[in-house]
Amino acid sequence: xxxxxxxxxxxxxxxxxxxxxxxxxxxxxxxxxxxxxxxxxxxxxxxxxxxxxxxxxxxxxxxxxxxxxxxxxxxxxxxxxxxxxxxxxxxxxxxxxxxxxxxxxxxxxxxxxxxxxxxxxxxxxxxxxxxxxxxxxxxxxxxxxxxxxxxxxxxxxxxxxxxxxxxxxxxxxxxxxxxxxxxxxxxxxxxxxxxxxxxxxxxxxxxxxxxxxxxxxxxxxxxxxxxxxxxxxxxxxxxxxxxxxxxxxxxxxxxxxxxxxxxxxxxxxxxxxxxxxxxxxxxxxxxxxxxxxxxxxxxxxxxxxxxxxxxxxxxxxxxxxxxxxxxxxxxxxxxxxxxxxxxxxxxxxxxxxxxxxxxxxxxxxxxxxxxxxxxxxxxxxxxxxxxxxxxxxxxxx
Amino acid sequence: xxxxxxxxxxxxxxxxxxxxxxxxxxxxxxxxxxxxxxxxxxxxxxxxxxxxxxxxxxxxxxxxxxxxxxxxxxxxxxxxxxxxxxxxxxxxxxxxxxxxxxxxxxxxxxxxxxxxxxxxxxxxxxxxxxxxxxxxxxxxxxxxxxxxxxxxxxxxxxxxxxxxxxxxxxxxxxxxxxxxxxxxxxxxxxxxxxxxxxxxxxxxxxxxxxxxxxxxxxxxxxxxxxxxxxxxxxxxxxxxxxxxxxxxxxxxxxxxxxxxxxxxxxxxxxxxxxxxxxxxxxxxxxxxxxxxxxxxxxxxxxxxxxxxxxxxxxxxxxxxxxxxxxxxxxxxxxxxxxxxxxxxxxxxxxxxxxxxxxxxxxxxxxxxxxxxxxxxxxxxxxxxxxxxxxxxxxxxxxxxx
Numbered sequence: 001x002x003x004x005x006x007x008x009x010x011x012x013x014x015x016x017x018x019x020x021x022x023x024x025x026x027x028x029x030x031x032x033x034x035x036x037x038x039x040x041x042x043x044x045x046x047x048x049x050x051x052x053x054x055x056x057x058x059x060x061x062x063x064x065x066x067x068x069x070x071x072x073x074x075x076x077x078x079x080x081x082x083x084x085x086x087x088x089x090x091x092x093x094x095x096x097x098x099x100x101x102x103x104x105x106x107x108x109x110x111x112x113x114x115x116x117x118x119x120x121x122x123x124x125x126x127x128x129x130x131x132x133x134x135x136x137x138x139x140x141x142x143x144x145x146x147x148x149x150x151x152x153x154x155x156x157x158x159x160x161x162x163x164x165x166x167x168x169x170x171x172x173x174x175x176x177x178x179x180x181x182x183x184x185x186x187x188x189x190x191x192x193x194x195x196x197x198x199x200x201x202x203x204x205x206x207x208x209x210x211x212x213x214x215x216x217x218x219x220x221x222x223x224x225x226x227x228x229x230x231x232x233x234x235x236x237x238x239x240x241x242x243x244x245x246x247x248x249x250x251x252x253x254x255x256x257x258x259x260x261x262x263x264x265x266x267x268x269x270x271x272x273x274x275x276x277x278x279x280x281x282x283x284x285x286x287x288x289x290x291x292x293x294x295x296x297x298x299x300x301x302x303x304x305x306x307x308x309x310x311x312x313x314x315x316x317x318x319x320x321x322x323x324x325x326x327x328x329x330x331x332x333x334x335x336x337x338x339x340x341x342x343x344x345x346x347x348x349x350x351x352x353x354x355x356x357x358x359x360x361x362x363x364x365x366x367x368x369x370x371x372x373x374x375x376x377x378x379x380x381x382x383x384x385x386x387x388x389x390x391x392x393x394x395x396x397x
Numbered sequence: 398x399x400x401x402x403x404x405x406x407x408x409x410x411x412x413x414x415x416x417x418x419x420x421x422x423x424x425x426x427x428x429x430x431x432x433x434x435x436x437x438x439x440x441x442x443x444x445x446x447x448x449x450x451x452x453x454x455x456x457x458x459x460x461x462x463x464x465x466x467x468x469x470x471x472x473x474x475x476x477x478x479x480x481x482x483x484x485x486x487x488x489x490x491x492x493x494x495x496x497x498x499x500x501x502x503x504x505x506x507x508x509x510x511x512x513x514x515x516x517x518x519x520x521x522x523x524x525x526x527x528x529x530x531x532x533x534x535x536x537x538x539x540x541x542x543x544x545x546x547x548x549x550x551x552x553x554x555x556x557x558x559x560x561x562x563x564x565x566x567x568x569x570x571x572x573x574x575x576x577x578x579x580x581x582x583x584x585x586x587x588x589x590x591x592x593x594x595x596x597x598x599x600x601x602x603x604x605x606x607x608x609x610x611x612x613x614x615x616x617x618x619x620x621x622x623x624x625x626x627x628x629x630x631x632x633x634x635x636x637x638x639x640x641x642x643x644x645x646x647x648x649x650x651x652x653x654x655x656x657x658x659x660x661x662x663x664x665x666x667x668x669x670x671x672x673x674x675x676x677x678x679x680x681x682x683x684x685x686x687x688x689x690x691x692x693x694x695x696x697x698x699x700x701x702x703x704x705x706x707x708x709x710x711x712x713x714x715x716x717x718x719x720x721x722x723x724x725x726x727x728x729x730x731x732x733x734x735x736x737x738x739x740x741x742x743x744x745x746x747x748x749x750x751x752x753x754x755x756x757x758x759x760x761x762x763x764x765x766x767x768x769x770x771x772x773x774x775x776x777x778x779x780x781x782x783x784x785x786x787x788x789x790x791x792x793x794x795x796x797x798x
Contacts, residue, residue: 322620385620391660392621 012329012374012381017159017190017307017365020215026259030217030252041249042238051251058258065261066188066207067198068224074241075254078221079189079210080110083153085223085234085245086185086206087114090151091123093230098150098182100124104136104165105350106158108187115153132352133298134163138170149182156191160347160363161297162307164195171203183229189213189221193264194272194304205229211253215367216260220253271368275305278366278375282308285379290386294357296348308364311348311357312386314393320362323385329378332363398492399481402463403569404443404450407474407577415583423472423580424450430470430642431455435462447520447562451479464573469639471606473575481565484524486534492568493535493557494542500555500570501543512549513539517559524561531559579608581641586610587720588683589692590675591646593629596694596723598637598740599731603722604692605641612644612686613637614679614789616651625746627792632743635794640738649678650788657776665761666772668702673714673769674781680716681786688717695721696731701760710769 013021033054039047041055059070076082087101103115105127115125126144130136141152152174154165167186174181185206188197193214199207207224211217225231225244237246279300286293286308296309312320317333324331333345344358353361364378406423424443427450431441440454455463460478467476480496482488493515501511515536517528526534535557536548560567589601591613604611615630627648634646654674662670679691695703702711712719723731735741761768 318623319621322623324620325623326620389620391656395659 010328012377013369014329014331014364014366014374014378016367016370017213017363018332019212019218020367021369022212022217022256023215023260023263025263026216026256029259030256033252033255037251037255041251042240051249054251055249055254058254058261061258061261061265062209062222063224065192065197065265066209066224067200068207069227072199072224072226074223074225074245075249075257076221076223076245077219077250078212079108079187079208081234082208082210082221082223083108083110083187084114085231086208087111087118087151087153089231089234090183090185090206090229091118092232094150098148100126100146100149102126102128102141102144102149102152102182104128104130104141104154106130106134106136106160106163106347107153107155108159108189111153111155111187130163130351133302134158134161134296134347134351135298136165138166138173141170142173145177145182147180151183151185153185153187156186156188156197157195157304157307158297158347159190160307160345160361161309161351162190162303163297164191164303167204168202171201175203183231190304190307193268194275194306196268199224199226206231211257211260214260214264215369217253217256220250220257222257267368272305274368275366275370276300278370278372279305279308281372282364282366282375282378285375286310286382289379289383294353296351296353296357296361306366308366309361310364311353311361313356313360315360315386315389317359317361319389319392320360320382320385323389324362324378324381327381327385329381332365333361398488398495399453400457400460401479401481401567402452402455402460402467403477403479403567404452404467404473405475405572405575406448406450406472419472419580419583420445422582423470426470426472426580426582426642427452427467430466430639431463433642434466434639435459446564451481466639468573468575470580471576471578471608471640472580474577475572475574477569477572479567479569481567484521484561484566486526489531489559489561489566489568490535490538492566493539493559496568496570497539497543497546497555497557500557501545504554509545510547511545511555512547512553513555513557514548514550514553515539515557515559517561519561521561521563531561535559576606576640578606581605581608581643582610584608584610585690586612586686586688587690587692588679588686588688589613590679590694591615591630591633592694593626593633593744594694595735595741595744596696596731598633598694598744599734599738600692600694600722601637602640602734602738602740604720605637605644609690609692610643611641611692612688613646614682615646615648615792616675616678617648618652618655619650621652621655629743629746631792631794633740634792636739636743638794644794646792646794647682647789648792649682649785651675651785654678654781654785657781661775662772665759666764666769668760669707669710669764669769670772672702672707672711673773674778674785676711676715676719677778677782678785678789681782682789683717685786691715691717691719693719693721694723695719696723696726696728701762704762706763706765707761710764710766713766713769 037051039051041048041051059073062073063070119125128136128141154167156167157164171184174184183205186204187208189208189210192209205226210221233244235246240246240249294311296311297303321331321333344355345361348358348361428443436459442454444451464476467473480492482492504511515532517531519528555570558569584607587609589604589611591597613634617627638644658667658670683691
């Protein structure tokens with residue numbers, strides 16, 4: 001145990017899009033809540049009411065980070081549940097009268113697997129393609145709308161390459177369609193804390209949020225549901241979350257999420273400026289260290305500041321990942337959800353990248369804890385690792 | 398009345414002058430397995446009597462676990478729970494009723510009447526009743542005291558065995574088969590090359606079952622393959638350790654050798670060269686560990702490196718005999734065996750090993766020794782082997798979290 005602790009400290013963590021290190025204050029606060037506020041928030045005695053009050057406070061913090069009202073925040077177990085709920089819940093609300101969903105070809109697996117399930121259940125799914133930078137064309141999305149379109153679901157920041165999708169453009173056009181407009185859902189898991197989100201300006205009806213991507217605890221997230229949006233529950237039981245999401249509230253998690261939102265709101269602009277600088281440095285450094293590297297995704301200023309994705313043609317991404325791990329730098333070969341499967345990234349293929357590029361991709365992702373030294377160490381590790389692996393170039397399968 | 402586990406062993410009873418050595422080894426293996434995996438209670442003992450072992454001194458709640466553990470030890474033919482009573486008719490009757498009540502409660506046949514018979518052996522001739530007399534007497538007592546039973550001498554559901562011996566009478570009902578074979582250790586020592594695939598764990602198991610005290614050597618090519626590729630082998634070895642409580646896994650750092658091969662050796666001989674290097678490393682390692690033979694999971698014709706020509710050229714590099722227990726098995730037979738010993742599901746996890754990333758597009762299927770030797774001319778074989786052997790480390794098979 002002690003040896004492990006010691007080792008952990010020496011790593012450069014460049015996999016923040018997978019999950020982030022929680023603020024120590026949050027860990028401490030959550031332990032306090034778990035010890036002292038173990039009451040069921042539905043209980044009628046005073047302690048229960050106190051616990052409920054903590055949840056309301058959290059709702060307020062989450063809401064204020066995305067320009068929503070606290071009554072529009074529903075806590076869930078995380079991003080995956082929120083995405084599942086958004087899609088299945090709105091389909092159910094239309095009771096078979098609307099059977100069509102529009103998404104993009106670069107959605108997170110928690111969206112694509114859900115639409116795949118709905119497809120098998122008889123619903124129609126239109127997947128709008130993206131360009132080489134990963135952008136979906138707003139006009140193309142709007143062109144696909146039919147009279148029976150129930151929902152449009154778009155990712156705000158693509159989790160593998162960092163492309164910031166034109167959610168606002170789509171939302172504005174939808175707002176002008178009046179009551180017939182489909183429900184608009186945004187998966188904002190990667191966007192939260194890195195891009196300014198305003199659910200009203202964006203014209204969003206549903207928005208998925210996750211705590212552990214902004215230094216909060218795992219196992220908690222939220223779905224923003226605009227008032228009057230038709231949605232049915234996904235999880236049935238007690239009448240928590242106004243009867244829309246049953247289950248005793250994860251109070252400690254929710255309190256941790258609240259604290260993460262508050263801290264995120266405080267230093268968002270500062271962090272953004274810092275990460276843009278780091279990203280510029282990282283891209284330049286890697287390009288210099290390995291001129292054949294291909295930057296995946298759009299230009300620095302059109303993508304999220306925390307995600308950098310490179311292909312290293314001739315190598316397998318997985319081998320580079322282990323090589324970097326050997327040098328104390330932790331990265332990912334794409335979305336962490338697909339990294340255990342032996343498949344090239346479907347996101348990169350959807351962006352028109354070659355098989356070789358998709359097999360050889362590495363995602364570096366930063367957070368407010370990343371330092372300039374981390375960036376420098378990463379560049380050095382990439383350089384050293386690829387030099388060592390040079391004999392293997394083009395010889396791996 | 399005392400509860401014991403009766404352990405039967407087969408083949409080793411035949412081994413003439415070695416018999417005592419074989420029995421002592423099996424006894425030690427059983428005791429070690431039970432102490433490691435179930436309980437380190439020092440009261441637990443393995444006693445020997447008339448070609449049987451008896452496990453005694455365990456807590457009643459550990460009985461099932463002990464059965465599980467013992468039924469996996471090579472050399473054990475069968476294990477069953479038994480009770481020992483004094484050589485007094487009343488005590489035998491009481492014990493018989495107790496054990497039959499338990500047996501009836503456990504059996505479920507979907508009909509109301511369960512049939513049984515009593516089968517008595519009486520090596521202790523001083524006991525006042527003969528075997529047929531005991532069969533009748535005990536049968537009658539059971540019929541009277543245990544409801545829902547009837548006698549069937551030809552095809553009973555339950556056979557109650559009575560063994561009247563010097564030190565007491567043993568009563569037992571059902572039997573769990575063990576793997577058979579020989580106790581690990583009696584056939585000498587060796588090293589098994591283990592890859593994480595389906596075949597090599599089966600090969601390791603078969604070596605253990607024929608009494609070889611094997612340890613495992615895995616060639617690991619970090620960072621070409623990752624931590625999970627190694628963890629997979631660790632998990633496989635944890636399963637194999639059930640059959641050989643002192644089984645150990647060693648990891649050989651193979652990246653440098655593979656890098657040299659990929660840089661400096663002809664592509665079509667890449668796999669042959671790699672296998673030859675593995676044999677050299679394994680030879681050194683095995684000798685250092687006091688072993689005398691190398692086991693592999695090789696099988697005739699499965700892949701290009703497993704033709705007779707390839708096997709011959711590979712074997713040439715080894716300084717010890719190579720044994721291939723699976724050589725003539727069909728893949729489906731190997732898979733069945735892997736499922737039986739419990740390594741199949743782990744082997745099927747998708748993490749690559751050092752071989753699978755290394756296979757060229759057109760490997761040579763009929764290599765010659767001259768060309769294989771020529772293929773190695775640009776690498777410093779001795780130095781690479783020496784460095785690899787020096788880098789071998791034991792992997793922890795204990796859970797550390």
